[in-house]
Amino acid sequence: MSKKSINKVTSTAVPLREENVDTDQIIPARFLKATSREGFGENLFRDWRYNSDGSPKKDFVLNNPTYTGRILVAGKNFGCGSSREHAAWAIKDAGFDVVVSSFFADIFRNNALNNFLLPVTVSEEFLQDLFATIQKDPQATITVDLEAQTITNDTTGRTEKFEINNYKKTCLLNGYDDIDYLLSIRGEIESFEKTHA
Amino acid sequence: MAKTLFEKIWDRHVVKTIDGGPSILYIDKHLIHEVTSPQAFKGIENRGLEVFRPRQIVATADHNVPTIHQELPIKEELSRVQVQQLVDNCKRHHIELYGLGHPYQGIVHVIGPELGITQPGMTIVCGDSHTSTHGAFGSIAFGIGTSEVEMVMATQCLMQSKPKLKRINVEGPLGKGVVSKDIILYIIAKISASGATGYFVEYAGSAIRNLSMEARMTICNMSIEMGARGGMIAPDETTFQYVKGREFAPNGAEWDKKLAGWQQLYSDKDAKFDLEINIDAAEIEPMITYGTNPGMGVSVGGRIPTSADPKALNYMGLQAGTAIKGKKVDYVFIGSCTNSRIEDLRQVASFVKGRKKADNVEVWVVPGSKQVEQQAIKEGIDKVFEAAGFNLRQPGCSACLAMNEDKIPAGKYCISTSNRNFEGRQGPNARTLLASPLTAAVAAITGEVADIREFI
Numbered sequence: 001m002s003k004k005s006i007n008k009v010t011s012t013a014v015p016l017r018e019e020n021v022d023t024d025q026i027i028p029a030r031f032l033k034a035t036s037r038e039g040f041g042e043n044l045f046r047d048w049r050y051n052s053d054g055s056p057k058k059d060f061v062l063n064n065p066t067y068t069g070r071i072l073v074a075g076k077n078f079g080c081g082s083s084r085e086h087a088a089w090a091i092k093d094a095g096f097d098v099v100v101s102s103f104f105a106d107i108f109r110n111n112a113l114n115n116f117l118l119p120v121t122v123s124e125e126f127l128q129d130l131f132a133t134i135q136k137d138p139q140a141t142i143t144v145d146l147e148a149q150t151i152t153n154d155t156t157g158r159t160e161k162f163e164i165n166n167y168k169k170t171c172l173l174n175g176y177d178d179i180d181y182l183l184s185i186r187g188e189i190e191s192f193e194k195t196h197a
Numbered sequence: 198m199a200k201t202l203f204e205k206i207w208d209r210h211v212v213k214t215i216d217g218g219p220s221i222l223y224i225d226k227h228l229i230h231e232v233t234s235p236q237a238f239k240g241i242e243n244r245g246l247e248v249f250r251p252r253q254i255v256a257t258a259d260h261n262v263p264t265i266h267q268e269l270p271i272k273e274e275l276s277r278v279q280v281q282q283l284v285d286n287c288k289r290h291h292i293e294l295y296g297l298g299h300p301y302q303g304i305v306h307v308i309g310p311e312l313g314i315t316q317p318g319m320t321i322v323c324g325d326s327h328t329s330t331h332g333a334f335g336s337i338a339f340g341i342g343t344s345e346v347e348m349v350m351a352t353q354c355l356m357q358s359k360p361k362l363k364r365i366n367v368e369g370p371l372g373k374g375v376v377s378k379d380i381i382l383y384i385i386a387k388i389s390a391s392g393a394t395g396y397f398v399e400y401a402g403s404a405i406r407n408l409s410m411e412a413r414m415t416i417c418n419m420s421i422e423m424g425a426r427g428g429m430i431a432p433d434e435t436t437f438q439y440v441k442g443r444e445f446a447p448n449g450a451e452w453d454k455k456l457a458g459w460q461q462l463y464s465d466k467d468a469k470f471d472l473e474i475n476i477d478a479a480e481i482e483p484m485i486t487y488g489t490n491p492g493m494g495v496s497v498g499g500r501i502p503t504s505a506d507p508k509a510l511n512y513m514g515l516q517a518g519t520a521i522k523g524k525k526v527d528y529v530f531i532g533s534c535t536n537s538r539i540e541d542l543r544q545v546a547s548f549v550k551g552r553k554k555a556d557n558v559e560v561w562v563v564p565g566s567k568q569v570e571q572q573a574i575k576e577g578i579d580k581v582f583e584a585a586g587f588n589l590r591q592p593g594c595s596a597c598l599a600m601n602e603d604k605i606p607a608g609k610y611c612i613s614t615s616n617r618n619f620e621g622r623q624g625p626n627a628r629t630l631l632a633s634p635l636t637a638a639v640a641a642i643t644g645e646v647a648d649i650r651e652f653i
């Protein structure tokens with residue numbers, strides 16, 4: 001998976017109204033047997049998307065050609081459960097750059113950030129407003145501006161600020177990851193080890 | 198300044214803190230398994246790095262392994278490849294592996310404590326959300342993603358923001374038939390599956406203090422099921438006695454030195470928590486879940502709430518407002534890192550002894566580790582299970598997540614001592630009812646959801 005920087009995304013969105021979406025739904029355990037990071041998008045929401053015979057479930061939103069885009073809008077407590085980073089890989093691999101929800105599970109949020117998938121936490125009202133807009137007009141766009149830390153419902157013009165810590169923001173804007181930083185301070189880590197019993 | 202247990206350990210592990218950003222947290226122990234490590238090994242190799250501190254890593258194979266005929270090659274190709282990659286990666290990077298066939302093999306969260314690798318005051322991580330289990334020893338232990346596994350392999354550190362702290366106090370004696378699994382299912386039902394997101398939880402109070410180490414691990418294990426990053430319990434005599442003499446526990450003068458440090462690990466009297474919850478242990482009854490997240494639980498004698506999520510009930514094939522007691526089940530699964538330790542098996546065996554399973558159920562007992570399995574055999578617990586018609590299998594994650602061959606068939610009901618009842622967790626369209634080992638045992642005998650208190 002290419003790790004690239006993120007800044008501004010304007011896109012239509014795919015609405016997933018479900019709440020408490022756990023990572024077992026995002027990518028079921030039986031698909032975790034791969035040893036590379038690629039190709040998980042195919043099995044994103046596998047059991048919600050396909051019947052057991054492999055035919056697509058028509059009523060699931062990802063199978064509805066009306067909804068497209070790089071932004072996934074989901075109900076509250078998104079990404080709870082297992083720590084599997086495969087969930088973030090699958091979403092990114094399926095073409096999403098942003099996930100919007102009113103609440104993210106901690107580990108999922110970290111995993112997403114480490115994969116340049118931007119989790120944007122909005123208020124419940126803002127989220128419901130987005131769902132309503134997308135339902136009325138699937139072509140409606142949303143703009144996420146990381147630099148300004150704003151998300152805008154382009155149809156209603158409603159804007160909200162979102163939080164992200166400064167360090168992570170710099171990483172995302174510039175395409176750095178934590179490991180680059182940690183490697184740069186290995187000397188300090190080694191001296192810490194000497195005093196740490 | 199007064200500090201919490203969490204803060205005492207955290208502060209000792211911070212290498213430095215970035216202004217307005219996260220802290221660099223030093224990790225003492227890193228546990229790895231076959232599912233969440235291959236991409237991390239690949240990552241450091243692609244960067245031309247070696248594992249920084251291989252001796253601080255311990256590996257085991259648990260998620261993918263079969264639970265019968267472990268001596269034979271794994272049938273399923275992808276699983277076999279993944280387990281083999283772990284073997285190769287550990288060899289190449291000089292990491293201790295307790296793989297299939299090793300007398301220490303088992304579920305990662307069972308073997309850490311049982312081998313004395315898990316100790317008070319440590320920072321412990323693993324690419325697995327139930328790493329919270331190790332917090333029972335008074336350590337900061339939490340699950341991480343694969344990118345973070347790679348960071349720890351490369352630098353023995355992680356970048357972490359300090360979480361908010363919540364203390365849950367459970368006071369008073371537990372009722373008849375109520376065990377630690379019921380305590381945690383009760384707490385999650387009370388505060389919901391997202392009730393502790395953003396927090397690290399400390400469990401305290403007399404009801405917690407009186408628990409054995411095994412029982413404490415069950416509670417900390419499920420911290421993640423209410424969204425908490427981890428859970429912990431201050432170490433005390435019970436903890437020290439448990440750790441003492443284990444394979445990798447300190448001994449001699451080293452033990453005395455460590456012990457003196459561990460005895461300082463408690464939340465100071467005036468330490469501040471962001472939130473505190475008090476629970477009266479007398480309110481807690483044997484619990485069972487009816488829905489598709491661990492927060493959807495009621496007492497076994499209770500009714501499914503009329504406000505229950507219709508989508509969850511539809512999946513489960515259950516009706517709002519009805520009693521859950523008497524519901525027929527098809528499978529009983531006793532295992533997983535929540536409840537597969539020797540004490541769990543003893544508890545089940547002591548109830549089951551002299552009884553037989555109901556005809557309509559299939560019962561799987563999957564020990565958490567090779568050592569648990571051996572101990573069970575030594576104590577004759579295997580014979581008790583055999584006589585009852587239970588199927589005692591070999592160690593692994595098994596039907597907890599159905600990544601191996603152990604799957605609950607579509608539409609079937611399974612009373613499970615594991616920690617997740619998500620849709621499809623135990624196999625596509627399988628229906629999971631989470632409960633304690635005792636409640637699972639009584640279901641095995643009666644073939645339905647039953648109240649253990651009526652049988653003891």
Ligand code: SF4
Binds near residue numbers: 593615
């Ligand atoms: S037993 Fe279940 S919850 Fe525990 S580590 Fe294995 S799969 Fe995860």
